[in-house]
Amino acid sequence: MKPAVRVRGLRKEYPGQVAVAEVDLRIEHGEVFALLGPNGAGKTTTVEILEGHRKRTAGEADVLGEDPWAAGRAWRARIGIVLQTVNDAANLTVAETVRHFARYYPNPGDPEEVIEQVGLTEKAGARVRSLSGGQRRRLDVAIGIVGRPELLFLDEPTTGFDPEARRRFWTLIAGLAHGGTTIVLTTHYLDEAEALADRVAVLAAGRVVAEGTPAELGGRARAEAVVRWSDETGRHEERTSFPTKLITELSDGRELAELTVTRPSLEDVYLDLIGATGEEREAA
């Protein structure tokens, strides 16, 4: 079976600016794929090209079997999009808005159920303009999924969500993925990528600098563990590929004070990949 998304040599230039230099991606059906990268890396531009909203300068793109720039209405109905900007239909209620968007699709979901899925049932009768930022974002998600898309694009979907809304959103996305929806999301939250994505690609300056499962990215699974402990002579730190063995030898049956075993977090690996400086790390 063809992958859901296949791009080769993707490039987008603006006057005096290369937004996407050269990107290759392959996303399988049913995968949750996260694009990570610093501001200006080219994530939104890449996603907009895949959505058919932006024309590429060069390269090949195949999304659900078609060239997104040339594809028509039938193709569009198979795709769901949650943009960074909020749709403006502020005088309608939440329920009216979702029902309105449902009419664009040949086989939509039940608007009430979709509103429930995004946790807006209590706000169904509220005017869109009265929603908080996070609630509006959830409405955007509802609009993105009401057509029951095969492929869903989410550009920074949880920006502005409170922690509970984020968790709820993650459950929603995991449920959609479980039901077979292919999901492509961009995010700045490493924990979000780790919680949701089967695979991630890190973009920097318009190129993919690493790709893999969150666990493997940048050799993380193979990275040495750092074992820290303290005793009467002070604090100690040792790097090892065999932390269990080291701790067994060290402890000899007794408790080791302040013992920790750590491996690089996804954030550590990510900051390495994008070449963050020490100061930026402190700030992260």
Ligand SMILES: Nc1ncnc2c1ncn2[C@@H]1O[C@H](COP(=O)(O)OP(=O)(O)OP(=O)(O)O)[C@@H](O)[C@H]1O
């Ligand atoms: N319409 C445009 N005209 C000119 N330059 C643009 C345009 N859109 C994007 N760019 C430039 O292309 C580069 C990539 O932008 P893009 O929005 O794809 O990055 P991003 O990775 O999504 O960033 P962020 O994390 O800030 O959303 C940036 O340098 C941006 O200034």
